Amino acid sequence: MPGEQRNAPRTRREVIEAAARALIAHGPGVSLDAVAKEAGVSKGGLLHHFRTKQALLAGLIDEWFDRYDTIVESLLEPEDTPGRWTRAHIRATFTPDDLWSHPSVVTALLGVPELQQRMDVAATRWRQQTDSDGLHPQRADLISRALDGVTLADLLWRDQETSEDREHTRDLLLKLTEQPGPLV
Amino acid sequence: MPGEQRNAPRTRREVIEAAARALIAHGPGVSLDAVAKEAGVSKGGLLHHFRTKQALLAGLIDEWFDRYDTIVESLLEPEDTPGRWTRAHIRATFTPDDLWSHPSVVTALLGVPELQQRMDVAATRWRQQTDSDGLHPQRADLISRALDGVTLADLLWRDQETSEDREHTRDLLLKLTEQPGPLV
DNA sequence: ACTAAGCTACCGTCCAGACGGTCGGCTAAG
DNA sequence: CTTAGCCGACCGTCTGGACGGTAGCTTAGT
Numbered sequence: 001m002p003g004e005q006r007n008a009p010r011t012r013r014e015v016i017e018a019a020a021r022a023l024i025a026h027g028p029g030v031s032l033d034a035v036a037k038e039a040g041v042s043k044g045g046l047l048h049h050f051r052t053k054q055a056l057l058a059g060l061i062d063e064w065f066d067r068y069d070t071i072v073e074s075l076l077e078p079e080d081t082p083g084r085w086t087r088a089h090i091r092a093t094f095t096p097d098d099l100w101s102h103p104s105v106v107t108a109l110l111g112v113p114e115l116q117q118r119m120d121v122a123a124t125r126w127r128q129q130t131d132s133d134g135l136h137p138q139r140a141d142l143i144s145r146a147l148d149g150v151t152l153a154d155l156l157w158r159d160q161e162t163s164e165d166r167e168h169t170r171d172l173l174l175k176l177t178e179q180p181g182p183l184v
Numbered sequence: 185m186p187g188e189q190r191n192a193p194r195t196r197r198e199v200i201e202a203a204a205r206a207l208i209a210h211g212p213g214v215s216l217d218a219v220a221k222e223a224g225v226s227k228g229g230l231l232h233h234f235r236t237k238q239a240l241l242a243g244l245i246d247e248w249f250d251r252y253d254t255i256v257e258s259l260l261e262p263e264d265t266p267g268r269w270t271r272a273h274i275r276a277t278f279t280p281d282d283l284w285s286h287p288s289v290v291t292a293l294l295g296v297p298e299l300q301q302r303m304d305v306a307a308t309r310w311r312q313q314t315d316s317d318g319l320h321p322q323r324a325d326l327i328s329r330a331l332d333g334v335t336l337a338d339l340l341w342r343d344q345e346t347s348e349d350r351e352h353t354r355d356l357l358l359k360l361t362e363q364p365g366p367l368v
Numbered sequence: 369a370c371t372a373a374g375c376t377a378c379c380g381t382c383c384a385g386a387c388g389g390t391c392g393g394c395t396a397a398g
Numbered sequence: 399c400t401t402a403g404c405c406g407a408c409c410g411t412c413t414g415g416a417c418g419g420t421a422g423c424t425t426a427g428t
Binding site: 027028029103106107110111115119120123138141142144145146147148149150151152153155156157160165168169172173175176179183184 | 211212213287290291294295299303304307322325326328329330331332333334335336337339340341344349352353356357359360363367368
């Protein structure tokens with residue numbers, strides 16, 4: 001069984017995903033024991049890969065951003081039209097990810113001190129993408145605010161709205177990227 | 185000294201405000217000890233008013249919504265013009281409240297199970313206010329999303345943006361309430 | 369090619385401290 | 399006198415992380 005052999009990177013990834021699942025199962029504030037059990041590894045083994053609980057959660061954060069960026073890039077339109085980055089972000093935000101955008105996961109990550117700096121890095125990266133996107137600043141601002149709002153709503157009001165509502169909102173935002181000039 | 189006498193409602197309020205301060209000082213996951221000390225009351229006294237930690241945080245949640253609603257009502261325009269509720273919400277959202285909208289406080293509240301139901305109640309109340317507001321649904325939807333986004337940004341990217349940016353966003357949203365008809 | 373040495377991945381136990389909550393008691397208020 | 403507000407000591411539990419150990423992998427020396 002090749003899967004049984006030692007393999008640090010693989011174990012590391014499995015621990016991170018197990019952490020996400022354990023977070024959902026046990027709520028924010030899971031114990032390292034629970035994560036280790038979910039990952040099928042001993043607590044000692046877990047702490048070998050992540051020396052502290054904070055480090056583990058920071059690993060989760062990095063994985064989170066990586067996934068989002070990968071999704072955005074996969075949704076980029078091939079032609080270089082105005083608003084293509086913004087549209088990719090819109091589609092990515094509306095792509096549900098039950099595992100990684102679960103309230104418990106995000107709540108846990110919000111309490112990690114490292115979040116601030118990584119968030120700043122990610123925010124400037126995203127801003128660069130949308131700043132050179134050819135959209136009127138007013139539109140770009142409004143759309144990015146709305147996308148943040150959709151993210152927040154996913155955390156607090158999930159299943160409060162129908163998937164039809166969601167599609168309407170998404171289509172509206174997409175349409176807003178297809179016109180030039182100011183909004184008002 | 186009249187302030188030193190026993191007074192249950194006052195102590196209760198003081199405990200709640202102390203909880204907010206302690207949350208900011210010690211991060212989410214403050215101990216009851218720390219809250220009690222901040223409130224100038226013993227731990228037993230604290231637990232006399234809130235039988236569990238959850239109950240204390242639930243009290244914080246209620247206070248939070250009460251304050252927001254009070255602010256919204258104080259910002260309502262006297263004349264019954266279309267969009268007046270929406271504009272009040274916009275102004276309220278852009279009214280900074282360093283104590284109550286601090287990341288640590290919100291993070292702590294996000295972990296409280298009771299939040300969900302109280303959030304649902306508040307959400308339907310706000311929706312009723314803005315549904316009968318005379319705005320085109322598209323506009324109402326977009327604006328409320330953007331407001332959620334501003335709230336989220338306050339939590340994650342505070343001082344990442346200038347107060348000038350904030351004002352521009354606020355003015356844009358306000359202007360969006362002053363026109364009838366669809367956006368696109 | 370063989371092997372010994374050293375390193376890395378991983379295990380399982382242990383512990384000190386923190387924390388939520390209980391309880392018996394005291395005292396002001398009514 | 400009774401009750402509600404409040405005190406502060408106490409307890410059981412849980413958890414992060416340290417630590418000493420073990421076994422697989424890599425590499426160097428022969």
